[in-house]
Amino acid sequence: MKKNFLFTVFLLLTLSNSVFSQTKVSGVVVDKSDQPVPFANIAFKDSNEGAVANEDGRFYIESTKKYTTLVVTSVGFLDREIALGKAVTYDFKVLLREAEILNEVVIFTGKTSKKDNPALDILRKIWERKRKNGLSLFDQYQMEKYEKIEFDMNTIDSAFMKNKLFRGMEFIFDHVDTSRVTGKTYLPIFINETLSDIYADNKLGKVKEKIKANKSSGFKGNQQLLAFVNDLYSDYNIYDNHLTFFDKSFTSPISTTGVDVYNYVLRDSAFINKKWCYNIVFYPRRKNELTFKGDFWVNDTTFAIKKISMAVTKSANINWVKDIYLEQEFDVVNDSVFLLTRDYLMSDFAVNKKEDSKGIYGKRTSFYGNHEFNKEKPDSFYKEDVKYESDSIYSKSDQYWSKNRYENLSKDELGVYKMLDTLQTVKKFKQITSFVTVLASGYINVGSFDYGPIFSSFGYNEVEGVRLRAGGRTYFGTDDTWRLQGYTAYGFKDNKFKYGLSGKWMVDKKNRIILSAGNRRDVEQIGASLTTTNDVLGRSFASSSLFSSGSNGKLTNINLSSVAVEIEPVKNLTFQTSLSYRTLESASPTFSLDYYTDAGQTATKSEVKQSEVNFQIEYTPNRKTIGYAVERDNVDSPFSRFFINYSHGFKGLLNSDFKYEKIQLYYKQPIVIGPLGRTNVTVEMGKTFGTIPLGLISVIPGNQTYFTIENTFSNLNFYEFVADQYATVQWDHNFGGRIFSRIPFMRKLNWREIIGVRGVYGTISDANRGINASGLEYMAPENVYWEYSAGIGNIFKVFRLDFAWRGNYLNTPDTQRFSIKGSFGFYF
Numbered sequence: 089m090k091k092n093f094l095f096t097v098f099l100l101l102t103l104s105n106s107v108f109s110q111t112k113v114s115g116v117v118v119d120k121s122d123q124p125v126p127f128a129n130i131a132f133k134d135s136n137e138g139a140v141a142n143e144d145g146r147f148y149i150e151s152t153k154k155y156t157t158l159v160v161t162s163v164g165f166l167d168r169e170i171a172l173g174k175a176v177t178y179d180f181k182v183l184l185r186e187a188e189i190l191n192e193v194v195i196f197t198g199k200t201s202k203k204d205n206p207a208l209d210i211l212r213k214i215w216e217r218k219r220k221n222g223l224s225l226f227d228q229y230q231m232e233k234y235e236k237i238e239f240d241m242n243t244i245d246s247a248f249m250k251n252k253l254f255r256g257m258e259f260i261f262d263h264v265d266t267s268r269v270t271g272k273t274y275l276p277i278f279i280n281e282t283l284s285d286i287y288a289d290n291k292l293g294k295v296k297e298k299i300k301a302n303k304s305s306g307f308k309g310n311q312q313l314l315a316f317v318n319d320l321y322s323d324y325n326i327y328d329n330h331l332t333f334f335d336k337s338f339t340s341p342i343s344t345t346g347v348d349v350y351n352y353v354l355r356d357s358a359f360i361n362k363k364w365c366y367n368i369v370f371y372p373r374r375k376n377e378l379t380f381k382g383d384f385w386v387n388d389t390t391f392a393i394k395k396i397s398m399a400v401t402k403s404a405n406i407n408w409v410k411d412i413y414l415e416q417e418f419d420v421v422n423d424s425v426f427l428l429t430r431d432y433l434m435s436d437f438a439v440n441k442k443e444d445s446k447g448i449y450g451k452r453t454s455f456y457g458n459h460e461f462n463k464e465k466p467d468s469f470y471k472e473d474v475k476y477e478s479d480s481i482y483s484k485s486d487q488y489w490s491k492n493r494y495e496n497l498s499k500d501e502l503g504v505y506k507m508l509d510t511l512q513t514v515k516k517f518k519q520i521t522s523f524v525t526v527l528a529s530g531y532i533n534v535g536s537f538d539y540g541p542i543f544s545s546f547g548y549n550e551v552e553g554v555r556l557r558a559g560g561r562t563y564f565g566t567d568d569t570w571r572l573q574g575y576t577a578y579g580f581k582d583n584k585f586k587y588g589l590s591g592k593w594m595v596d597k598k599n600r601i602i603l604s605a606g607n608r609r610d611v612e613q614i615g616a617s618l619t620t621t622n623d624v625l626g627r628s629f630a631s632s633s634l635f636s637s638g639s640n641g642k643l644t645n646i647n648l649s650s651v652a653v654e655i656e657p658v659k660n661l662t663f664q665t666s667l668s669y670r671t672l673e674s675a676s677p678t679f680s681l682d683y684y685t686d687a688g689q690t691a692t693k694s695e696v697k698q699s700e701v702n703f704q705i706e707y708t709p710n711r712k713t714i715g716y717a718v719e720r721d722n723v724d725s726p727f728s729r730f731f732i733n734y735s736h737g738f739k740g741l742l743n744s745d746f747k748y749e750k751i752q753l754y755y756k757q758p759i760v761i762g763p764l765g766r767t768n769v770t771v772e773m774g775k776t777f778g779t780i781p782l783g784l785i786s787v788i789p790g791n792q793t794y795f796t797i798e799n800t801f802s803n804l805n806f807y808e809f810v811a812d813q814y815a816t817v818q819w820d821h822n823f824g825g826r827i828f829s830r831i832p833f834m835r836k837l838n839w840r841e842i843i844g845v846r847g848v849y850g851t852i853s854d855a856n857r858g859i860n861a862s863g864l865e866y867m868a869p870e871n872v873y874w875e876y877s878a879g880i881g882n883i884f885k886v887f888r889l890d891f892a893w894r895g896n897y898l899n900t901p902d903t904q905r906f907s908i909k910g911s912f913g914f915y916f
Contacts, residue, residue, distance in 0.1 A: 111132065111150060111151045111153065111154055111155045111172070111175050111176075112148075112149075112150040112175070112176045112177070112178075112266075112271060113130075113147075113148070113149050113150070113158055113172065113176075113177045113178075113180055114146075114147065114148040114149075114177070114178050114179065114180065114271045115146070115147060115177070115178070115179055115180030115181055115182060116141075116144070116145045116146050116147070116179075116180075116181055116182070117130075117141050117145040117147065117160060117162070117182045117184060118145060118181060118182070118183055118184070119165070119183070119184055119185075119186065120183065120185060120186070124143075124144050124145025124146075125141070125145050125162050125165065125184055126141065126142070126143040126144070126145055126371070127140055127141055127142075127143065127162070127351075127369075127371035127372075127381050128140070128141040128145065128147070128160055128161065128162040128165075128182075128184070129141075129159075129160070129161045129162065129353075129355055129369055129383075130147045130149050130158065130159075130160055131149075131158070131159045131161075132149070132151055132153075132155040132157070132158060132159070133155065133156075133157035133158070133159050133169060134157075135151070135153070135155065136358055136360065136367075136385075137149070137151050137153075138383065139397075140369060140371065140381050140382055140383060140399070142381065142399070142401065142402055143372075143375065143381075143401050143402060143403055144402070144443075146443065148269070148270055148271035150268050150271065154175065155172065156171060156172050157169055157170065157171055157172065158170045158172055158182075160182050160184065161355070162184055165184040165185060165186055166184065166185050166186070168182065168183075168184055168185075170182060178271070205352065205354075206354045207352035207353055207354040207368045208347060208352055210354065210366055210368060210386060210391070211342075211346070211347070211352060211368070213391040214342060214386060214391045214392075214393070215342075215344050216391070217390060217391045217392065218327040218342070222325075222327070222392075222425070222426065222427060222428070223288070223290075223427065224290060225425060226290065226461040226462055227289070227290055227291050227462050227464070228287075228288065228289045228290065228291075228461065228462050228463055228464050228465070229287075229288055229290075229459060229460065229461050229462075230285065230286060230287045230288070230459070230460050230463060231285075231286050231456050231457065231458055231459045231460070232283070232284070232285055232286075232456070232457050232458040233282075233283070233284050233285070233286050233297070233454060233455070233456055234281070234282070234283050234454070234455045234457075234492070234493060234494040234495070235281070235282045235283075235284075235452065235453070235454045235455075236279070236280070236281050236282075236451075236452070236453045236454075236495070237278075237279070237280045237281075237282075237450075237451070237452050238276055238278065238279050238280075238449070238450075238451045238452075238453075239276070239277050239278040239448060239449065239450055239451075240274035240275055240276045240277060240448065240449040240451070241274060241275045241277055241446075241447075241448055241449075242267070242270075242272045242273065242274040242275075242436065242446065242447055242448065242449050243272050243273065243274075243444065243445070243446040243447065244261075244264055244273040244274065244275055249261050255516070256514060256515075256516050257511065257514055257516060257517060260275060260507055260511060261275065262503075262507070267434075267449070269411075269413050269434060270411065270413075270436070274449055276504045276508070277448075277508070278304070278305070278508070279304065279305055279504055279505065279508070280302070280303070280304035281301075281302070281303045281304070281489065281493070282299060282301070282302050283299075283300045283301040283302075283492055284297050284298055284299045284300055285297070285298045285300060286298075287465065287469070287470070289464070289465065289470065292467060292470065294467075294470040295470075296469070296470050296472070299481055300481060301481050301484040301488065301489070301492070302481050302482050302484075303482070303484065303489060305504070305505045305508040305509055326340060326342055326393060326396060326416055327340070327342055327393075328340055328343075329343040329344060329345060329762065330343065330762045330763065332760065333400075333412065334406060334409060334916035335726070335766075335915075335916055336378055336406060336824060336916065337378065337760055337761075337762050337763055337765075337824075338378040338379065338380065338400070338404075338763075339377075339378065339379055339762075339763055341370045341380055341382070341384065341396075341398060342384075342393070346370070348373075349372060349373055349374070349377055349379050349763075350370045350371065350372060350373060350379065351370065351371050351372070351373055352368055352369070352370050353368065353369045353370075354366060354367075354368055355367045355368065355369045355383065357388075360385055360394055360395065361394075361419070361420075363387050363388075363394060363420070364387070364388045364389075365385040365386060365387055365388065365394050366385070366386050366388060367383055367384075367385050368383060368384055368386065369382075369383045370382060370383065370384075370398075371401075372401055374829070374830075375401070375403040375829075375835060376403050376404065376405055376825065376829035376835045376838070377404065377405075377763075377826075377829055378400075378404050378405065378406070378763060378824070379400075379401060379404065380398040380399060380400055380401070380414075381398065381399055381401055382396065382397045382398030382399055382414075383396075383397060383398075384396035384397070384398075387426065390426065392418065392425075392426035393416070393418055393426065394417075394418055394426065395415075395416070395417050395418065396414075396415070396416050397413075397414070397415045398413075398414050399411060399412060399413045399414070400412035400413075402441050403835075405824065405825035405829060405838045405840070405882075406916055407838075407882065407885045407914075407915060407916050408437055408438065408439070408885070408914070408916060409435055409436065409437055409438070409916060410436040410437075410438040410440075410441045410445065410447060411434075411435065411436040412433075412434070412435050412436075413432075413433070413434045413435075414431075414432065414433050414434075415430070415431070415432040415433075416428060416430065416431050416432075417429055417430040417431075427456070427459060428456055429455065429456055429457065430453075430454070430455055430456075431452075431453070431454040431455075431456075432451075432452070432453050432454075433451070433452045434449060434450070434451045434452075435449070435450045435451075436448075436449055437449075437450060453495065455494035455495060457494065471658070472658070472659035472660075473598075473659065526542070529541075530542055530543050530544075531560075531561070531563070533563065536562060536563060536564050537560055537561070537562060537563065538560055538561050538562075538563040539558075539559075539560045540559065540560065540561075541559070544557055544559075545557055545558065549611070549613075549641075549643060550641040550643070550676065551579070551581065551582055551611055551641060551643045551675045551676050552579025552580070552581055552582050552584075552611055553579055553580045553581025553582070554579070554580045554581070555577055555578070555579050555580075556577065556578055556580075557575055557576070557577040558575065558576060558577075559573070559574060559575025559576070559588075560573065560574070560575075561573035561574075565717075566714070566715040566717055567715055567716050567717050568717045568718055568719075569593065569594045569597070569717070569718055570591070570592060570593040570594065570718055571591070571592050571717075571718050571719055572589075572590075572591045573589075573590055573591075574587065574588055574589040574590065575587065575588050577610070579611070582611075582675070586609055586610040586611065587608070587609055587610075588606070588607070588608035588609075588610060589606055589607055589608075590604065590605065590606025590607075590608075591604065591605055591606065592604040592718045592719065593718065594717075594718040596655075597716065599655050599656060599657050600654075600655065600656035600662075601653070601654070601655045602653070602654050602655075602718055603651075603652075603653050604650075604651070604652045604653075604654075605650065605651040605652070606649070606650060607647075607648065607649045607650075608646070608647070608648050609645075609646070609647045610645075610646060611643050611644070611645055611646075611675045612643065612644055612646050613642070613643055613644075613806065614644050614646065614672070614783070614787070615786075615787025615788075615789060615806065615807065615810075616789055616797070616800070617789050617799055617800070618752070618772050618774060618786055618787075618788070618789060618799070618814065618816065619731060619733070619752050619753075619754040619772055619774070619799075620733075620752070641676045641678050641679055642676065642679045642806045642807050643674075643675040643676055643679070644672050644673065644674060644675055644681065644783065645671075645672070645673045645674070645675045646670060646671070646672055647670060647671045648668060648669075648670040649668065649669050649670070650666055650667070650668040650669075651666065651667055651668075652664055652665065652666035652667075653665055653666075660707065660708045660709055660710075660711050661705075661706075661707050662705070662706045662707075663703075663704075663705055664702070664703075664704045664705075664706075665701070665702065665703055665704075666701070666702045666704075667699070667700070667701050667702075668699070668700050668701075668702070669697075669698070669699045669700075669742055669744075670696075670697075670698055670700075671695060671696065671697050671698075672695070672696040672698075672783040672784075673694060673695045673696070674694065680694065680861075680862040680863050680864070681694060681695075681696060681781065681782050681783045681862055682694050682861040682862050682863070683696075683781035683782065683783075683859045683860065683861050683862070684858070684859045684860075684861045689858075689861070692861045693745075696745055696746075696781060696783040696784065697742070697743050697744055697745050698737055698744050698745060698746060698784065699737070699738045699741045699742045699744040700735050700736065700737050700738070701735070701736050701738070702733060702734065702735045703733070703734045704731065704732065704733040704734070705730075705731070705732050706729070706730070706731045707729075707730045707731075708727050708728065708729050708730075709727065709728050710726075710727040710728065711723075711727040711729075712727070726758035726760070726766070727758070728755075728756065728757050728758070729754070729755070729756045730754070730755050731752075731753070731754040731755075732751070732752070732753050732754075733750075733751070733752045733753075734749070734750070734751050735748075735749070735750040735751075735752075736748075736749050736750075737749070737750075737778070737780075737784070745781075746778065746779065746780050746781070746784065747778055748776055748777060748778030748779070748780050748784070749776070749777040749778060750774065750775070750776045750777070751774065751775055752772075752773070752774040753771075753772065753773045753774065754770075754771075754772050755770070755771045755772075756768065756769070756770045756771075757769045757770075763826065764823065764826060765821060765822045765823040765824040765826060766821070766822050766824070767819065767820070767821045768818075768819070768820050768821075769817075769818070769819050770799065770816075770817070770818040770819075771815075771816070771817055771818075772799070772814070772815070772816045773814065773815045773816075774786055774813065774814055775812070775813040775814075776812045776813065779853075779855045779856055779859060780812070780856060781856075781859060781860070781862075782810070782860060782862045782864065785810050785811070785812055785852075785856065786810065786811050786812060786814055786850070787806070787807055787809075787810050788801065788804060788808070788809035788810065788811060788814065788816075788848055788850065788869060788873070789801065789804070790803075790804030790805045790806050790807075790808055791804070791907075791909070792805055792806055793909075794908075794909060794910060795909060795910060795911055796888070796890055796909045796910065796911040799818065801846060801848070801873070801875060802875060802877065802890070802892035802907045802909055803875050803892055803893075803894040803904045803905065803906070803907050804873075804904075805902060805904065807864060808867070808900070809848070809850065809867055809868060809869045809873060810850075810852065810866055810867070810868065811850025811851060811852055811868045811869070812850075812851070812852050812853055812856050813850060813851055814848060814849065814850035814869075815848070815849050815850070816846065816847065816848040816849075817846065817847055818844070818845075818846040819844060819845050819846070820842060820843065820844030820845075820877075821842065821843055821844070822840060822841070822842045822881065823840065823841040823842070823843075824840050825838060825839065825840045825841070825882070826841070827841050828840070828841060838882055838885075839880050839881065839882055839883060840880070840881040840882045841878075841879075841880065841881075842877075842878070842879035842880070842881055842888070842890065843876075843877065843878050843879070844876065844877045844878075844879075844890075845874065845875075845876045845877075846874065846875060846876075846877075847872050847873065847874035847875075847895075848869050848872070848873050848874075849869055849870070849872045849873075850868045850869045850870070851868050851870055852866050852868045867900070869897075871896065871897075872896075873895075873896060873897050874895040874896060875892055875893060875894050875895050876892070876893055876895060877890050877891060877892040877893070878890075878891050879891065881915075882915070886912055886913065886914060887910065887911075887912055888910065888911045888912075888913070889908060889909075889910050890908070890909045890910070890911075891906070891907075891908055892906070892907050892908075892909065893905070893906055894906070
């Protein structure tokens with residue numbers, strides 16, 4: 089989903105100007121050498137309104153009030169007051185002069201001291217009291233939440249407004265506004281409002297949100313956009329040591345480890361809402377780390393945060409995002425307890441981080457109110473429903489929204505709803521959004537039919553030669569309860585047509601009871617993964633690769649038919665039963681699936697016919713999905729996956745050849761380790777009871793392509809190892825640039841380090857060796873085959889290289905001791 093959204097950053101760019109605030113100032117802070125002064129403090133005199141310059145010394149500040157004096161301060165420099173000659177001043181240059189010693193107070197240049205720093209004394213008291221503030225004080229709590237999500241094109245100028253692209257859509261520029269955070273012009277292109285009730289039990293560790301109303305306008309497929317935003321802008325607790333945004337772990341300025349990565353300065357003290365508070369400024373000690381700059385106000389008795397404003401520094405190792413800005417406000421709600429009442433988050437998505445680059449704002453504003461405490465509810469109340477949203481929540485009246493909004497929409501925001509609805513009727517706008525949708529989804533929509541996926545139209549392998557594919561699916565909307573899809577393909581070397589056809593019908597929405605059936609005749613690289621399913625239209629990337637190392641002629645003609653029923657009685661817990669029948673036969677004269685049919689090994693057979701029944705359970709805690717259709721997309725946030733499958737092969741049923749039982753287990757666990765990055769651990773195990781030929785045995789998955797394929801071994805060839813019982817462990821860790829950021833000449837590259845190890849153990853029974861007539865010598869990894877790898881990610885923001893070394897079995901025929909694999913992707 090994130091990858092799909094990033095395409096729009098390249099295609100939806102930008103527009104012009106409108107002024108509503110009383111005082112606006114933007115500019116740059118420099119020293120006497122005309123070098124920028126990073127993280128200087130900017131404030132209107134005699135006010136609590138301030139900002140912090142970025143690492144390039146640039147700043148923007150605005151207020152709805154009228155001010156005539158700007159105060160600029162920075163550690164190591166003399167304070168400066170500047171008279172503002174007019175209400176709006178852009179591109180203002182502020183010169184600061186260096187300070188030496190003032191009244192025997194030590195002035196720190198750049199990095200502040202960790203000793204005798206009053207800001208750190210206050211910070212330590214915050215750490216002592218952080219568990220005594222907020223919602224964690226209560227056994228149970230409930231509250232109302234109002235959330236507004238908005239997407240805007242930004243940095244609009246007159247030249248862009250005159251672009252031919254916008255002919256016939258000029259009316260949209262009547263709604264251009266100016267950001268109070270960056271001072272840039274922007275045009276809203278999507279708005280969504282949600283009102284919900286939140287219930288939580290701290291003793292049970294459970295939270296439930298019930299949506300009461302939802303209203304949106306803008307692009308089609310709003311559910312996908314909202315899921316994307318909610319995934320990126322997940323809720324966070326400022327008191328936590330690490331905060332996760334864009335799949336990355338940032339060190340919180342309130343973190344107990346913050347002193348290692350932040351400088352802190354006690355700037356001011358004042359009454360805020362009749363509470364005496366201290367103002368502390370913070371900024372990073374080093375560049376390229378995942379940190380913030382900003383300031384917070386903290387109460388002098390409870391040491392609870394009253395207000396915090398912070399922004400991610402531009403040097404942070406994060407792609408496609410130029411700015412991230414956050415605000416949180418806390419109020420005394422009950423018995424001097426400070427609770428979060430307002431949360432604001434804004435990101436500027438852009439192709440690069442240049443100051444004048446055009447991009448898209450993603451903004452989320454949340455308000456919390458009507459708190460109630462210690463009202464216990466039964467454990468069953470917190471059970472997550474598979475489908476819980478009623479259609480009525482989308483049809484609330486304008487009067488309902490006027491009464492229940494926590495923040496009134498401005499005149500321009502109200503006008504945006506009408507503008508966006510009108511925009512949906514403009515032919516050129518439809519063409520633009522359709523083009524973006526094709527790039528993002530891979531399908532071309534024609535009425536109720538999607539043609540595609542277009543990226544699978546062309547392929548190549550040694551058996552088929554050049555392969556052309558055409559296919560499609562029915563598509564009526566994001567909540568389709570049934571779907572038909574199919575494809576046909578033709579190989580110009582074997583001169584054969586292939587096809588696949590399947591259908592799914594969700595007969596019960598509440599428990600997601602889905603019936604499915606299908607048939608596929610195709611050429612495939614079986615054994616491309618250990619843990620298999622009977623997905624009729626599933627075909628491994630390894631079956632068709634334009635770029636491969638060695639021979640990829642060990643392909644199989646497969647004719648697979650399957651019927652299945654599945655149910656999801658509990659959210660993210662799925663049970664499925666399926667019945668399948670397949671025939672397998674070698675697709676290449678250089679590869680054989682032959683097996684002996686008699687004990688004397690005098691008769692052989694080349695075709696495998698097999699009927700099979702499967703029972704499988706899949707549990708994916710924390711998985712987030714988009715929509716409620718019969719087929720759903722997953723949000724790209726990491727989640728655990730546990731999968732177990734039991735198969736029984738019938739001999740004699742529909743002339744099936746073998747009787748066996750097979751059990752397979754798959755477990756994947758992502759682990760975020762704060763600023764050290766993310767680890768993934770994957771375990772697969774399986775065992776087959778009974779005698780089976782090569783076509784049904786478990787093949788340890790190799791990878792003879794030049795591209796990374798998940799859950800395969802980079803230095804194994806296809807069919808190099810086979811087994812009837814196996815266990816694999818894979819571990820990889822992405823440091824996210826943590827190491828490279830500390831190497832001066834590598835910082836600006838923003839590369840990311842990846843390391844990994846994977847191994848497999850397996851055996852083959854004498855009975856399975858005995859019926860093998862394929863000519864392939866069975867070899868199992870009885871001495872534990874293993875390999876290790878190191879990689880560099882984020883090369884030019886989209887490319888990754890992995891270098892893999894073989895750990896043992898170095899003297900087997902056609903051994904590949906070292907390999908380089910690549911992959912492309914859009915990642916933050």
